[in-house]
Amino acid sequence: MSVPFYVSPEQLIKDKADYARKGIARGRSVVVMQYEGGILFVAENPSRALHKISEIYDRIAFAAVGKYNEFENMRVAGIRFADLRGFSYDRSDVTGRSLANAYAQTLGTIFTETPKPYEVEIVVAEVGDTPEEDQLYRLTFDGSVGDEHGYVAMGGSAEAITTALSERWNAGMAFDDALRLATELLGRDGGTEPRTLTPGQLEVAVLDRSRPRRTFRRISGDRLAEILGVPDDEADSAGAP
Amino acid sequence: MSERISGRLPEAFLAIGSSGFVDFLAAYDPSLLPSAGVPSQGTLDTPHGTTIVAVTFPHGMVMAGDRRATMGNMIASRDIEKVYPADEHTCVGIAGTAGIAVELVRLFQVELEHYEKIEGAQLSIEGKANRLSSMIRGNLGMAFQGLAVVPMFGGYDPDGDRGRIFSYDVTGGRYEEHAFHAVGSGSVFARGSLKKLYRSDLVPGDAVSVVLEALYDAADDDSATGGPDLARRIYPVVAIVDADGYRRLPDSELEPIVQRLVNQRNTRPNGPFAPLPEGDAS
Numbered sequence: 001m002s003v004p005f006y007v008s009p010e011q012l013i014k015d016k017a018d019y020a021r022k023g024i025a026r027g028r029s030v031v032v033m034q035y036e037g038g039i040l041f042v043a044e045n046p047s048r049a050l051h052k053i054s055e056i057y058d059r060i061a062f063a064a065v066g067k068y069n070e071f072e073n074m075r076v077a078g079i080r081f082a083d084l085r086g087f088s089y090d091r092s093d094v095t096g097r098s099l100a101n102a103y104a105q106t107l108g109t110i111f112t113e114t115p116k117p118y119e120v121e122i123v124v125a126e127v128g129d130t131p132e133e134d135q136l137y138r139l140t141f142d143g144s145v146g147d148e149h150g151y152v153a154m155g156g157s158a159e160a161i162t163t164a165l166s167e168r169w170n171a172g173m174a175f176d177d178a179l180r181l182a183t184e185l186l187g188r189d190g191g192t193e194p195r196t197l198t199p200g201q202l203e204v205a206v207l208d209r210s211r212p213r214r215t216f217r218r219i220s221g222d223r224l225a226e227i228l229g230v231p232d233d234e235a236d237s238a239g240a241p
Numbered sequence: 242m243s244e245r246i247s248g249r250l251p252e253a254f255l256a257i258g259s260s261g262f263v264d265f266l267a268a269y270d271p272s273l274l275p276s277a278g279v280p281s282q283g284t285l286d287t288p289h290g291t292t293i294v295a296v297t298f299p300h301g302m303v304m305a306g307d308r309r310a311t312m313g314n315m316i317a318s319r320d321i322e323k324v325y326p327a328d329e330h331t332c333v334g335i336a337g338t339a340g341i342a343v344e345l346v347r348l349f350q351v352e353l354e355h356y357e358k359i360e361g362a363q364l365s366i367e368g369k370a371n372r373l374s375s376m377i378r379g380n381l382g383m384a385f386q387g388l389a390v391v392p393m394f395g396g397y398d399p400d401g402d403r404g405r406i407f408s409y410d411v412t413g414g415r416y417e418e419h420a421f422h423a424v425g426s427g428s429v430f431a432r433g434s435l436k437k438l439y440r441s442d443l444v445p446g447d448a449v450s451v452v453l454e455a456l457y458d459a460a461d462d463d464s465a466t467g468g469p470d471l472a473r474r475i476y477p478v479v480a481i482v483d484a485d486g487y488r489r490l491p492d493s494e495l496e497p498i499v500q501r502l503v504n505q506r507n508t509r510p511n512g513p514f515a516p517l518p519e520g521d522a523s
Contacts, residue, residue: 049361051361054358054361055358056358073255073257074255076254076255076359077250077254077255079355079358079359080253080254080262080265080355081250081254083262083351083354083355083358084265084266084269084270084273086351087262087266087273087347087348087351088273101248102248102249102250103250105248105249105250106249106250106255108249109249214354
């Protein structure tokens, strides 16, 4: 029988963290930011079926990067958590803060107790009645929670996007401007030539402050093409002989 | 319980499985289901909701319910609401034990929304009708104790661009109704009224008049169904569902229609004449 090598706890945690970080950095980025009418979510995601952005509850939404099966697992758990709470208490008792807490505890436990940490990074956003009441929580693979203000970028080139956002984002941005900014920054992903992302490569959604009850809406197709000024490549190819 | 103390999401939340909320609840915390805690014997006197009527019109449907709940010979409530939106394009009306029925509707609303969020797509209208069916079947034990719930489900079906109505029995049996239907204690009288007033080419406004006439006839002959209460300004709940979604008529819109109906009944208490076949009428 072989004697296992001694690995210091510091090294063990560092190895796990490096592993998770690498996994997350491989994926395309997601940008979440406040705009004048609510909160905007933009992801580069060529799939129309496998979402990175999702509705959780009336005023709460979810965005994630990393390994699909792992964040999908967290997404479904979040919807169950919110619906159970809303059903057993009241719709107004479901808060982004409690969901962010539950996610943090869950990710933290998985990180410390299982050999393989989740390779995910999650944003839980809740739109308030006023922009000051909006909440953005960023959760990382080890269960750390950050209370963010204004904008969050996650994924491969999160740092570059965050730097650009710190210069160009402002609190009162109109929806169209915010969407164009997010798309432009996501197009710089990868470092080489800036790319022009087409509506077919994007997943866009908002939490619209002015809507009653369920505030989450996806934006796609013609509406998206019109705002970006880029034709939908999928629609084009469908029309071609 | 340790999971709840530590604050992490319990295993059941992370389990891979059904997209249904009722299934999740049954596995995780069945005490929250409306059918939990079936009394072992005896009967209870509880508030009962009464009459619900619905008619389809081209490209949509109207559902309406009176506002009375009764407990034995007492009026338990004169402003109970018995027609609810189930989701954007469907609605559900309830007759039977009010407390359980309201809870069942609340659960049904969460069920539809839950599925939509998890799957990223809505259930078909048949799928929704079937989910309701199995939820009613889950209540069968209580039905035996006299706590039955008999809902009516309806909505706009985008496949086919039309309104549809589904009725149920206490065992969860699901039946699609064509044109119109009524449930509850006053349904016999309402159905008679609907038969004579329904036409397949109703415009939405006329469909509203038809359901209000039917409810008036039900209240006329059934003591458990409440008529429009002009003194308190309590009018039936009337909901229209079409391609634009669910819309409950506000009281301001209902008031003139109800007022006109009552005025007409003051001169002709039995309501409008249905014409006899051509040639037979003198």
